[in-house]
Amino acid sequence: MFLKNKFAVRSSRFAVKRLIAAGLVVVVSFWLLSAITAANVEQEPKRNVEAQKLKNPEPANDESIEAGKKLYQRHCASCHGPQGKGDGSLALAGGTPSDLTDDEWDFGSTDGEIFVAIRDGVSTDMLAYKDKMTEKQIWQTVHYLRSIGPKK
Numbered sequence: 444m445f446l447k448n449k450f451a452v453r454s455s456r457f458a459v460k461r462l463i464a465a466g467l468v469v470v471v472s473f474w475l476l477s478a479i480t481a482a483n484v485e486q487e488p489k490r491n492v493e494a495q496k497l498k499n500p501e502p503a504n505d506e507s508i509e510a511g512k513k514l515y516q517r518h519c520a521s522c523h524g525p526q527g528k529g530d531g532s533l534a535l536a537g538g539t540p541s542d543l544t545d546d547e548w549d550f551g552s553t554d555g556e557i558f559v560a561i562r563d564g565v566s567t568d569m570l571a572y573k574d575k576m577t578e579k580q581i582w583q584t585v586h587y588l589r590s591i592g593p594k595k
């Protein structure tokens with residue numbers, strides 16, 4: 444009787460240990476999986492192959508950059524900041540406005556991809572501008588962003 448009990452206690456302890464070990468394995472694999480997915484999301488920009496084919500039809504001269512600057516100040520600076528650093532005061536749904544002067548482009552770095560990001564919007568914070576600006580104005584804004592972005 445005594446022996447049997449002791450055995451029962453031992454085997455239940457063993458079972459608990461096994462349970463904890465199994466639990467740990469599950470937790471660690473979930474953690475690894477989410478870490479890998481998060482890393483992928485940050486590293487892989489959402490490239491837009493169709494938009495990459497678009498060429499900026501506006502000439503990249505002082506005039507169009509100046510027009511783009513005015514449009515930027517009017518429509519974008521409130522969120523993306525006066526110099527495009529992403530430090531404007533306004534952000535609708537609590538999102539962080541992108542720094543438009545660095546070389547990180549979450550939605551693609553070509554003129555066409557930036558154009559489509561502005562035209563169609565990318566999130567509940569960064570809304571579409573196709574009803575507020577003409578395509579010409581959006582292209583001019585792209586030129587302006589290029590002029591304040593990293594020189595390649």
Ligand code: HEC
Pocket residue numbers: 514515518519520521522523533534535538539540541543547548549550551557560561565566568569570572584
């Ligand atoms: C209400 C705030 C707000 C305004 C106004 C706004 N944006 Fe944004 N914008 C954002 C936010 C927030 C993001 C980041 C979205 C995300 O990562 O999901 C963003 C992202 C972007 C991106 C993508 C950047 C990347 O990394 O690929 C571009 C380009 C952009 N905005 C340009 C503009 C331009 C040009 C204007 C003006 C015509 C403008 N935005 C106006 C909030 C705003």
